[in-house]
Amino acid sequence: MLKYILLGFLNYQPMTGYDLKRSIDNSTGHFWHAYHSQIYTTLRKMEQDGLVTSVIDDNDEKLERRIYEITEQGQSELKQWLGKSLTQLPPSKDSLLVRLFFSGLRSPQEVLNELKFQRQLHQQQLETYQQIEPEADPQSELEGSSIDFDREAKFWRMTLEFGLAYEKMYLNWLDETIARIESL
Amino acid sequence: MLKYILLGFLNYQPMTGYDLKRSIDNSTGHFWHAYHSQIYTTLRKMEQDGLVTSVIDDNDEKLERRIYEITEQGQSELKQWLGKSLTQLPPSKDSLLVRLFFSGLRSPQEVLNELKFQRQLHQQQLETYQQIEPEADPQSELEGSSIDFDREAKFWRMTLEFGLAYEKMYLNWLDETIARIESL
DNA sequence: GGCGGCATGTAAACAGTTACATGATTCC
DNA sequence: GGAATCATGTAACTGTTTACATGCCGCC
Numbered sequence: 001m002l003k004y005i006l007l008g009f010l011n012y013q014p015m016t017g018y019d020l021k022r023s024i025d026n027s028t029g030h031f032w033h034a035y036h037s038q039i040y041t042t043l044r045k046m047e048q049d050g051l052v053t054s055v056i057d058d059n060d061e062k063l064e065r066r067i068y069e070i071t072e073q074g075q076s077e078l079k080q081w082l083g084k085s086l087t088q089l090p091p092s093k094d095s096l097l098v099r100l101f102f103s104g105l106r107s108p109q110e111v112l113n114e115l116k117f118q119r120q121l122h123q124q125q126l127e128t129y130q131q132i133e134p135e136a137d138p139q140s141e142l143e144g145s146s147i148d149f150d151r152e153a154k155f156w157r158m159t160l161e162f163g164l165a166y167e168k169m170y171l172n173w174l175d176e177t178i179a180r181i182e183s184l
Numbered sequence: 185m186l187k188y189i190l191l192g193f194l195n196y197q198p199m200t201g202y203d204l205k206r207s208i209d210n211s212t213g214h215f216w217h218a219y220h221s222q223i224y225t226t227l228r229k230m231e232q233d234g235l236v237t238s239v240i241d242d243n244d245e246k247l248e249r250r251i252y253e254i255t256e257q258g259q260s261e262l263k264q265w266l267g268k269s270l271t272q273l274p275p276s277k278d279s280l281l282v283r284l285f286f287s288g289l290r291s292p293q294e295v296l297n298e299l300k301f302q303r304q305l306h307q308q309q310l311e312t313y314q315q316i317e318p319e320a321d322p323q324s325e326l327e328g329s330s331i332d333f334d335r336e337a338k339f340w341r342m343t344l345e346f347g348l349a350y351e352k353m354y355l356n357w358l359d360e361t362i363a364r365i366e367s368l
Numbered sequence: 369g370g371c372g373g374c375a376t377g378t379a380a381a382c383a384g385t386t387a388c389a390t391g392a393t394t395c396c
Numbered sequence: 397g398g399a400a401t402c403a404t405g406t407a408a409c410t411g412t413t414t415a416c417a418t419g420c421c422g423c424c
Contacts, residue, residue: 001277001279001282001411002411002412004282004286005282005286008282008285008286011286011289016375016376017375017376017377018374018375018376021375027285028281028282028285030276031276031277031278031281031282032277032278032279032281032282033275033277033412034412035412035413035414036375036376036377037376037377037378037379037412037413037414037415038411038412038413040376040377040378041377041378042411044377064375064376064377065375065376066376078286078289079289082283082286082287082289082290082294083290083294085294085297085298085301086279086280086283086298086301086302087301088305089302089305089306089309090277090278090279090280091217092214092215092276092277092278092350093185093215093216093217093274093276093277094215094216094274094276095185095216095270095274096270096274097212097215097216097343097346098185098188098189098192098212098215098216099266099270100339100342100343101192101211101212101339101340101343102188102189102192102195102262102266102339103266103339104331104332104335104336104339105195105262105263105266106266106267110266110267110269113269114269114270117269117270117271118270118273121272121273122273125273147288148288151288152288154364154368155284155285155286155287155288156285158284158361158364159281159284159285161357161360161361162281162357162361165353165356165357166276166353168353169349169350169352169353172349173345173346173349176345177342177345177346180338180342184338185383186383186384200403200404201403201404201405202402202403202404205403217384218384219384219385219386220403220404220405221384221385221386221387221404221405221406221407222383222384222385224404224405224406225405225406226383228405248403248404248405249403249404250404
């Protein structure tokens with residue numbers, strides 16, 4: 001999966017591993033997290049497979065900043081992946097729900113503490129998403145590009161809407177669940 | 185993670201790998217999926233680590249059905265895990281959102297087809313959850329057990345409520361997103 | 369000079385997925 | 397007899413996470 005995320009971003013413009021890490025953290029990372037260690041190793045592998053090429057940045061002679069660029073083969077692989085629609089539900093994994101499922105073994109107070117802490121985190125996450133709203137086009141500086149970033153931004157916005165809906169739903173459910181446990 | 189799910193179920197009663205597979209598919213699998221291959225190998229590893237013990241079922245001489253039972257060490261490890269509350273948001277991974285994020289490369293019709301198909305799947309999933317509602321206690325036959333299954337069932341119900349809220353949110357978002365793309 | 373953030377990487381461990389394999393039982 | 401489902405497992409691979417490691421730059 002990470003492979004396609006990297007191809008997706010490199011299809012916008014050439015970037016270093018670190019640039020990719022930041023791009024992911026600010027956008028797709030909200031629904032597909034990646035560690036820098038995985039990004040660097042995956043980029044190396046993709047270069048071996050001919051999906052990207054890399055050059056060392058000349059501007060900066062001290063730091064070995066490697067700039068990656070997507071190849072035609074990379075573009076074609078990205079398009080091919082997008083062409084094959086999902087035919088199943090993406091499996092969801094939520095360790096909090098696993099913990100809650102087996103919470104008969106814990107004291108109600110312990111469960112409440114955990115849920116209330118999660119509530120804070122989800123509240124923060126919601127606020128993070130709400131602050132992304134105004135600026136929907138972080139790539140707007142790319143004037144000469146062949147990419148229509150207005151069109152791209154519509155899809156980015158849709159994933160943001162998902163994040164907002166998800167956090168609101170999560171907060172609602174946490175509030176109801178907390179209330180239910182408190183009344184036990 | 186799977187380790188703790190297996191411990192959680194074995195804490196209710198001794199079971200075979202296949203029993204565990206079915207229990208997971210019907211409950212925690214909705215928020216933490218596991219393949220049978222992983223279940224069997226993890227059980228073997230847990231036995232080596234002293235978290236469970238196993239015996240071959242005598243009733244069935246043809247089939248080598250191995251019945252696993254949780255040990256005291258296993259119980260203590262399960263409780264210890266539950267004791268350490270999550271301090272971060274569980275990372276979510278949703279490949280549909282990744283695909284949508286980069287859907288500027290696709291035709292609107294392709295995107296719509298994928299979203300509409302996902303809509304069907306989520307509708308089915310919602311109905312699945314709605315049918316679980318009436319029977320909240322699949323373990324009710326265990327009369328002599330030391331586990332208070334009424335108390336357990338309250339937590340199971342909470343995770344089910346999450347599933348219902350999640351699917352409703354997802355369907356809503358899909359409907360809005362589909363409408364937005366159709367009006368482009 | 370020390371601290372924090374920038375920037376890049378490797379190694380080892382762990383988790384999860386896919387494919388292969390086998391044999392029993394049940395139903396048609 | 398054949399197909400589907402029950403039931404158990406191994407092997408190879410891929411993906412993900414944690415830990416280790418290094419050095420630069422700017423700020424106080």
